[in-house]
Amino acid sequence: MSELSRAERRQRTERRILDTARELFAQRGFERTTIRAVAQAAEVDPALVMQYYGSKQRLFDAAVRVAEPPAGEAGPEELIEELLGSLDVKLGELPPASLAMMRSMLTHPEAAASARGVLGRQIERVGRSLPGERARLRAALMTMIMLGVAVGHQLLELDELRDVPPEDIARLLRPCLQALSEG
Amino acid sequence: MSELSRAERRQRTERRILDTARELFAQRGFERTTIRAVAQAAEVDPALVMQYYGSKQRLFDAAVRVAEPPAGEAGPEELIEELLGSLDVKLGELPPASLAMMRSMLTHPEAAASARGVLGRQIERVGRSLPGERARLRAALMTMIMLGVAVGHQLLELDELRDVPPEDIARLLRPCLQALSEG
DNA sequence: TCGTTGAGTCAACGACTGTTGAGCGAAATG
DNA sequence: CATTTCGCTCAACAGTCGTTGACTCAACGA
Known part of the structure; x- marks a missing residue:
């Protein structure tokens, strides 16, 4: 056969x-x-x-080995779009490896360490290309906003976020990220 | 004795x-x-x-039995302050019962159901007093923003959010929530 | 004072887990 | 065809877990 x-x-x-x-x-x-x-x-x-x-x-x-975005520099607007796109919303679904890491990051120590690494690198990357004071803190908040939405959408599967076109979520989230992106 | x-x-x-x-x-x-x-x-x-x-x-x-906020009506500005205050940031620490629920909500089915209940009620409460279209969706995003920050701050304990005065976080988050609160 | 209640302990069961070493049988090699 | 290789299975070990029933003994009421 x-x-x-x-x-x-x-x-x-x-x-x-x-x-x-x-x-x-x-x-x-x-x-x-x-x-x-x-x-x-x-x-x-x-x-x-x-x-x-x-x-x-x-x-x-x-x-849970996950592909990280290339290390190139980018402007704030591009980074916002990258956040809206790559971390979760635009595609409507995260890669299974990322979901696996996120699912266990609150209860499994090694998964938590892994998540801290990935998120830390993304925060640094975003923070480096952010103008104004407290860039790292603002970058961290931007990242956690995306994480929160991803958790509610893909892991908790809240009714209010179900069957919502990713574009709509991105459109509503953009002003939030811009507010943090500017001082 | x-x-x-x-x-x-x-x-x-x-x-x-x-x-x-x-x-x-x-x-x-x-x-x-x-x-x-x-x-x-x-x-x-x-x-x-x-x-x-x-x-x-x-x-x-x-x-994990947790006290929920009173059911009274409130305006958007008050609700933003309530979100910034009660859910996590202002006090610097969540009540242990909430932490316990959040810690397990991604891996324990019953904790997930409990979390969906609490978050759903908060979303409805916020959404009901929000003007404009898509009030529930915007309320859900506001709630998930707070959840994301709480997760990063209290459960993952990210370095970037450690030892940051809760007031500072609240001040940076306020414009984000306002952007979602208005249409 | 004596019998009763009930807070708390002890030892064990049965199920499930990650992990291991011996072994089978078909494909590869000569 | 004979022999070796190795993908894969089988059966079991040792530990941990939630859970249970019988038991101990000090506090209580009459």
Whole structure:
């Protein structure tokens, strides 16, 4: 039937485990996601998950590794659009890796550290290209605004934010971010 | 030595267990907080916790029961000040029951439901006294802004928000909320 | 003073968890 | 075809958890 070399099958299995884990971590968090559940959803023996990823924590690390935006400089207006677009709203859905990290960041220490890292870098990036005083603090508030909306929208799934076109949210949020962007 | 009636000691023990549980739930979340840990911190046998509260879930329910603001009507400016004040920033610290609920709201289904309830009522309250179109959506965004800042400040403990006088945060956030409050 | 109540403890059960080492069987290699 | 490699499974261990029932003993009421 399927003409797959051993190496190919092996890579496919490993990736299937990783994708399944990401999804489960994203929707249940670290503690409620068991190796056994990942294995079952990936149609694999639990021991295989361990063999490939070493431990549940390392599986989680691999699952939440997230691509960060390029390090180039940008003006405040572009950064606002980047915030509105990349962090959450415009696409209507965050990448599963980000969701997985966010889901566990309040209850799993390692996820919290990871989130602090990502958010810290974004704050620094935004703050560096912000004019006026207290740039870092204002950048932090801008970032937390986006985080709050993302949490309510994608993790808590509040009725009031459901089925709202991302454009509408972006349009309402823009003045808030601009107010913080200017002194 | 201590002149305490049996009923008094009993009430005191029960309350000590509840306070301890609240604190542990607030700083570790539902899953990482064990009945055994609560019992040890309260200097009591784990079985006693069960005897008083029935189950871990019911202990959690009792621990996160939070006082909601009175139902009276208010104008937009007052509501902004109430948001800035009560939800988190002005006092510099949220009540432990709120922290406990927030800590677990992304990973524990019952905590999520509880959070949706509290946030939903606040959104409705704010939205009802907001002029213009899309009042509920704008109220939801205002609420999520406060939630995001509270999360970053009190749960993630971001460096950029640490040791910042709550007044400063409130002053920077006010224009954001006003932008959403007006059409 | 004596029997009763009830606050609190002790030891254990059963379920579930992450993790491990031995082993199977098919694909790769010669 | 014979042998080795290795993807994968099976069964089990050790620990932790929520939860329970029997028990202890000091405070209480008559």
